[in-house]
Amino acid sequence: MSERVAVRKTYKLYIGGKFPRSESGRSYLVQDANVSLASRKDARDAVVAARAAVKGWAGATAYNRGQILYRVAEMLEGRREQFVALGVPGDEVDAAIDRWVWYAGWSDKLAQVYGGANPVAGPYFNLSAPEPTGVVAVVAPERPALLGLVSVIAPAIVSGNTVVVAASPAEPLAAITLAEVLATSDLPGGVVNLLTGRISETAPTLAAHMDVNAVDLTGVGDAELAVELEVKAAENLKRVLRPAPAEHDWFADPGVTRMTALLETKTVWHPKGT
Amino acid sequence: MFEYAPAPESRSVVDLKPTYGLFIDGKFVDPSDGGSFKSVNPATEEVLAEIAEAGSGDVDRAVRAARRAYEKVWGPMPGRDRAKYLYRIARIIQERSRELAVLESLDNGKPIKESRDVDLPLVAAHFFYYAGWADKLPYAGFGPNPAPVGVAAQVIPWNFPLLMLAWKIAPALAGGNTVVLKPAETTPLTALLFAEICQQADLPPGVVNIVTGAGETGRTLVEHPGVDKVAFTGSTEVGRAIARSVAGTRKKLTLELGGKAANIVFDDAPVDQAVEGIVNGIFFNQGHVCCAGSRLLVQESVADRVLEALKRRMAQLRLGDPLDKNTDIGAINSAAQLARIKELSDAGSAEGAERWSPPCELPDRGFWFAPTIFTGVTQAHRIAREEIFGPVLSVLTFRTPAEAVEKANNTPYGLSAGIWTDKGSRILWMADRLRAGVVWANTFNKFDPTSPFGGYKESGYGREGGRHGLEAYLNV
Numbered sequence: 099m100s101e102r103v104a105v106r107k108t109y110k111l112y113i114g115g116k117f118p119r120s121e122s123g124r125s126y127l128v129q130d131a132n133v134s135l136a137s138r139k140d141a142r143d144a145v146v147a148a149r150a151a152v153k154g155w156a157g158a159t160a161y162n163r164g165q166i167l168y169r170v171a172e173m174l175e176g177r178r179e180q181f182v183a184l185g186v187p188g189d190e191v192d193a194a195i196d197r198w199v200w201y202a203g204w205s206d207k208l209a210q211v212y213g214g215a216n217p218v219a220g221p222y223f224n225l226s227a228p229e230p231t232g233v234v235a236v237v238a239p240e241r242p243a244l245l246g247l248v249s250v251i252a253p254a255i256v257s258g259n260t261v262v263v264a265a266s267p268a269e270p271l272a273a274i275t276l277a278e279v280l281a282t283s284d285l286p287g288g289v290v291n292l293l294t295g296r297i298s299e300t301a302p303t304l305a306a307h308m309d310v311n312a313v314d315l316t317g318v319g320d321a322e323l324a325v326e327l328e329v330k331a332a333e334n335l336k337r338v339l340r341p342a343p344a345e346h347d348w349f350a351d352p353g354v355t356r357m358t359a360l361l362e363t364k365t366v367w368h369p370k371g372t
Numbered sequence: 373m374f375e376y377a378p379a380p381e382s383r384s385v386v387d388l389k390p391t392y393g394l395f396i397d398g399k400f401v402d403p404s405d406g407g408s409f410k411s412v413n414p415a416t417e418e419v420l421a422e423i424a425e426a427g428s429g430d431v432d433r434a435v436r437a438a439r440r441a442y443e444k445v446w447g448p449m450p451g452r453d454r455a456k457y458l459y460r461i462a463r464i465i466q467e468r469s470r471e472l473a474v475l476e477s478l479d480n481g482k483p484i485k486e487s488r489d490v491d492l493p494l495v496a497a498h499f500f501y502y503a504g505w506a507d508k509l510p511y512a513g514f515g516p517n518p519a520p521v522g523v524a525a526q527v528i529p530w531n532f533p534l535l536m537l538a539w540k541i542a543p544a545l546a547g548g549n550t551v552v553l554k555p556a557e558t559t560p561l562t563a564l565l566f567a568e569i570c571q572q573a574d575l576p577p578g579v580v581n582i583v584t585g586a587g588e589t590g591r592t593l594v595e596h597p598g599v600d601k602v603a604f605t606g607s608t609e610v611g612r613a614i615a616r617s618v619a620g621t622r623k624k625l626t627l628e629l630g631g632k633a634a635n636i637v638f639d640d641a642p643v644d645q646a647v648e649g650i651v652n653g654i655f656f657n658q659g660h661v662c663c664a665g666s667r668l669l670v671q672e673s674v675a676d677r678v679l680e681a682l683k684r685r686m687a688q689l690r691l692g693d694p695l696d697k698n699t700d701i702g703a704i705n706s707a708a709q710l711a712r713i714k715e716l717s718d719a720g721s722a723e724g725a726e727r728w729s730p731p732c733e734l735p736d737r738g739f740w741f742a743p744t745i746f747t748g749v750t751q752a753h754r755i756a757r758e759e760i761f762g763p764v765l766s767v768l769t770f771r772t773p774a775e776a777v778e779k780a781n782n783t784p785y786g787l788s789a790g791i792w793t794d795k796g797s798r799i800l801w802m803a804d805r806l807r808a809g810v811v812w813a814n815t816f817n818k819f820d821p822t823s824p825f826g827g828y829k830e831s832g833y834g835r836e837g838g839r840h841g842l843e844a845y846l847n848v
Contacts, residue, residue, distance in 0.1 A: 211513070216838055218820035219497065226824050226840065311829070325620035332615035334784065335608070335627065335830045355848060363824050363835050366803045368813045 109133045109270065111140060111294060112277035114147030115287015126295070129185070133270045136295035141262065141303040144291035148233045148260040149309050151288030156230045156258035160206035167202035167256060170283040171195050177279055184271050186244045193349055194248040201252035204357060208257055212358060221370045228361040230258035231337055232311035235304035237297055237327075239317040243269035245348050247276060250316055253356035255289055262291045262310070264301055266317065270294040298323060305330040312337035312360055319344075376690075379697040381484045385471045391422040392560070394430055394584060395567035397437035398577025404429040409586070411560055414481035415694050415703040415738040423560050426583035428592045431552070434581040435598040438523040438550040441578030446550050447520060451507035458503030458545060460573040465496040468569070472562055476534055477694040479561040481703030481739070482657055484695050494819055495538040498837075501821035502542035505842060509547065512839055518846040520548030521624055522600030527590040529606045530556035530705050531660040531761075536605050537563055539836045541580060542821075547845035549601065550579045554593055557586040558706045591617075599623060603844060605662075608759075608785075608830050626834025626844040628662065628826055630759040631787030633808065634780035635665030635816065638773075639674045641792035645814065647681045650765070653790055653816040655689060655743050658701055659763040660709070662831075663788035665816055667756060668745075669776050672769045679747065679767065686743050687730040701763060704739040713741050713762035720746045720755035725766070751782055759785070773798060777805045786828030790816045809835070 110117040111134045119125075122137035134140075155163070174181075174195045181191045213227035234254045239246030243266045254261045265273030277292045293300050297318065305313050305327040313331045318324040318341045331338050339359050391408070393400040407425035412418060426434070446454065465472065472495075473487040480487070509518045524544045528536035533555055544551050555563035567582045583589060587610075594602045595617050601624045604614050608629040618625050635653045637646045653665025670678050694702035704710040721727050725746040732742040741762055749756050749766040756766050770776045780789055789808040791799055799813045809827045812818060819825065824835035834844050 216820065216822040216824070218818075218823050220818070220820070222815070222818065224820070224823050226838065231828075321620070328619035329616045332612050332619065335612060335615060335629070335832060337833050338615075340622075358843075358848075362809065362828050363826070363840055364803075364809060364811060365824050366811045366813060367815055367818050367823070368799065369815050 107131070109274045109294070111136055112274065112281070112290070112292040113140070113144045114150070114291065115281065117277070120295070128268075128270055131271060133274070133294050136293035136300050138299065138303040140293060141300045142307065144262040144293060145233060145235075145304070145307050145309055147288040147291050148262050151260045151286055152232055154286055155255070155260055155289045158258070160209070163256060163258065164202045164205035166284050167198055167205065167252065170280060170285065171198035171202065173279045173283045174198065177275070180275060181244060181272060184275060186272050190242050190245045194245045197245065197248050197352065198252055200352070201256045205256050208357065208361070212361065213363070216365070223368045223370055224365065226363050226365040228257065229364050231360045231362055232259060233309060234259045234261045234312045234314060234360055235301075235307070235310045236261050236263045236314040237301050237317040238263050238265050238273070239342065239348070240266045240268055240319060242348055244272040244276065246317070247273055249348055249352060250314055250356070251290055253352070254314065254360050257357060257361055259312075259360050260289045262293065262304055264293050264297050264304070264317075267294070267296055301327055302330060305336070306333065308334050310336060312339070314339040316342045376698050378693070380693060381474055381477075381695045381697060383474060383478070383695065386475045386478065388421055391424075392564045392584070393424045394426050394434070395564065395580070395582040396430070396434045397581065398571065400567070403427060409557060411479055411558065413478050414558075414705050415735070417737050420479060420561065423584045426554075426585045426589045431583055431589065431592045431596060434552045434583050435523060435593075435596050437578035438552050438581055439598055441576060442520070442523055442550040445576045446545070446579045447548050449548075451509060451548070454545060454548065455503045455506035457573060457575050458499050458506060458542065461569060461575070462496050462499035462503060464569045464572055465492070465499060469496065472534060472565060474695065475565060476562050477702070479559050480530065480533060481694050481705050483699040483702045485697055485699070486657060491532060491535045494821070495534050498535075498538040498821040499542045502546040505543075506546040509842070509846070512842050514843060514846050514848045518547075518848065521845055521847055522549060523598060524549045524551045524601040524603060524845065525593045525596065525599040526551055526553040526603045527594060527606065528553065528555055530559040531657060531662070533559040534562040534566065537566060539605075540603055543836070543841045544845045545579065547842060549845050552581045552583060552593060552599070554583050554585060554590050557584070560584045594618070601845065604628070611832055624844070627832035628834070628836060629830065629832040630785055631662045631664070631827065631831050632667060632757065632759055632783045632785045633663055633665050633788040633790065634667045634669050635790035636669045636776050636780060636792065636802070637671060637674070637678055638793035638795070638798065639671045640794045642794070643674070643678055643681050646678065646792040647685050649790060649792060649814070649816045650682055651685055651689070654765040655701060655763050656817050658704055658741070660705060660761055661817065663810060663817065665788075665790050666760060666765060668765055668767045669770050669779055670767065672771050675769050682745070683728065683730065686745070689730070689743055691732055691740065691742065692735060701743060704741050704762065707739055709761065710739040710741060713760055713764060716755055716758060716760045717744060717764055720749070720753060720764075720766070723753045723755075725749045725753055725755060751779060757783065773802060777802065781805075781807045784830040787826075787831035788812065
């Protein structure tokens with residue numbers, strides 16, 4: 099009896115809830131798989147998808163967003179072995195799952211911790227509340243491919259931002275597999291969009307895009323490219339998260355600054371009277 | 373209009389010197405290359421004083437002084453002692469408030485009733501508020517042991533000279549940072565009087581340094597490699613240039629930039645209150661306000677009624693001597709700003725909008741612009757898109773709340789917005805959807821040290837005021 103011939107997976111981009119190939123028709127070889135080599139046009143398409151998703155995602159209740167992030171953790175737990183088979187260490191998968199759980203719980207706590215009533219010197223109701231910045235372009239850290247990716251996506255989307263992420267070019271398989279997890283977690287299409295390929299090709303388009311509100315340069319290892327991206331981001335005054343130091347410990351407590359850096363504070367005044 | 377006899381505030385409380393030096397390391401010093409410029413009273417074009425212009429050597433001296441003070445004195449000082457200096461400063465500002473208000477109106481051109489009743493009380497309150505934070509930083513929500521950033525380079529505009537100084541210096545000092553501040557070249561005088569107040573408070577030398585000059589001095593300061601933090605309030609154009617210049621550095625940056633706020637009036641709003649809000653929104657401080665309500669969006673069904681009442685009210689505004697206590701509208705701050713307002717207003721007429729001003733006599737000398745509204749404005753008009761920074765209102769109409777939101781958000785800016793309606797649920801619905809950092813409902817242009825202020829999108833990033841305002845000056 100002949101051995102069963104395995105069904106291989108095609109690794110594609112994740113844009114607007116769908117898995118298209120690069121419009122450029124290009125791919126590159128990683129771990130014996132042909133991975134889509136995203137073009138500048140793919141990056142622009144991903145921004146359009148991310149923008150279209152803002153209204154529904156930012157407008158969803160915090161409770162709803164929290165449940166969806168928790169659902170991601172559930173789905174990821176179920177696929178643990180798949181990531182291990184791709185070469186992701188088991189403790190990294192565990193940490194990535196736990197990170198979704200940690201951020202899921204923040205969705206309905208951010209406003210109480212980072213907003214509040216302001217005691218102004220006059221007869222006014224005055225309340226500050228955090229709101230999502232909008233569309234965030236993210237360059238994910240090169241390594242650890244899964245935990246690093248989760249650690250930059252989750253804090254951006256928990257508050258209602260949508261993201262376009264340039265995944266680690268060296269280890270994109272875990273990223274696309276994570277996209278499959280996201281696609282089956284009730285996360286609306288377009289909230290997370292994932293590009294594989296060269297950072298030098300996609301990131302400048304994202305940093306210069308006038309419909310992107312913030313850039314997270316965490317994974318940019320090339321100092322010259324980081325400066326170029328920051329300069330491009332200045333054109334429409336994007337919020338900028340600068341590259342993480344090389345020795346950053348992704349397993350450590352992530353803290354809140356990745357979430358708060360992608361929030362706007364809105365303050366509403368109203369007179370009091372009879 | 374009722375006739376009033378002039379009621380000018382006395383200039384005698386102000387002791388103007390013919391020349392002013394730079395304030396570096398606790399002393400007034402001459403600039404190393406001897407450059408200077410003049411500050412004029414925009415209401416009369418009278419030269420008020422000759423001001424030292426800081427060159428790169430002077431900026432360097434100031435940054436070094438700030439560094440020394442940060443490392444040796446201010447950084448290590450217990451928070452409770454920093455608090456006491458800030459409380460002292462707040463008290464001296466209250467004690468010398470009339471002098472500061474008159475000087476502000478002389479140098480800036482704003483009506484004395486605004487500098488006296490708005491600017492100065494807010495300045496003192498801001499120092500008093502942040503003084504209280506200096507010894508409570510572990511409780512501010514930025515971790516148990518928040519550290520200062522270091523030396524802050526601060527560049528401020530001419531529209532609220534002393535208030536913007538307070539917004540910059542008070543949180544910086546409370547957090548344990550030291551500062552080098554550059555006031556605008558047309559309004560340096562109250563900052564220099566503030567330097568004297570620092571001396572009077574025995575603030576340790578180098579904690580506050582004031583370098584005067586124009587754009588080049590500001591650029592040298594923010595690009596100086598010895599500063600850890602840059603804070604800028606001013607135009608979006610300059611903000612962009614600063615954001616580019618800090619690329620690749622570890623400098624922390626906050627920007628408070630331009631705006632083109634929508635002031636939205638619904639058909640159920642009390643017309644007289646809304647009209648007061650519209651007038652306050654655009655004519656307060658001659659419209660030299662980044663958060664000014666410069667686009668009036670009025671619901672079509674009440675547009676005629678609101679405009680008629682607005683014009684009647686505008687005819688009562690008194691334009692003239694900023695030191696006259698009856699004056700509502702003072703002088704435009706500079707010839708350059710007046711030229712900009714005229715250029716954009718002419719573009720409004722040329723693009724087909726209808727221009728109206730009440731009968732209004734402008735003084736012969738000085739820089740003046742009559743309160744002006746444009747009707748029949750479309751979203752494509754320059755006067756609906758560009759910040760005019762003057763007493764010029766563009767009027768647009770809408771039919772549904774959704775259309776109002778759409779039009780209000782149709783701008784690269786996002787600093788502030790106004791809503792006028794009697795329906796509570798509509799206020800909250802609108803407030804949720806307006807992409808702006810401050811939303812005033814049934815009020816406008818209200819400020820408070822406890823209330824965070826700052827923009828979305830191209831209006832900049834970071835917040836000033838409140839607990840949020842500390843974040844810019846702490847390593848978080």
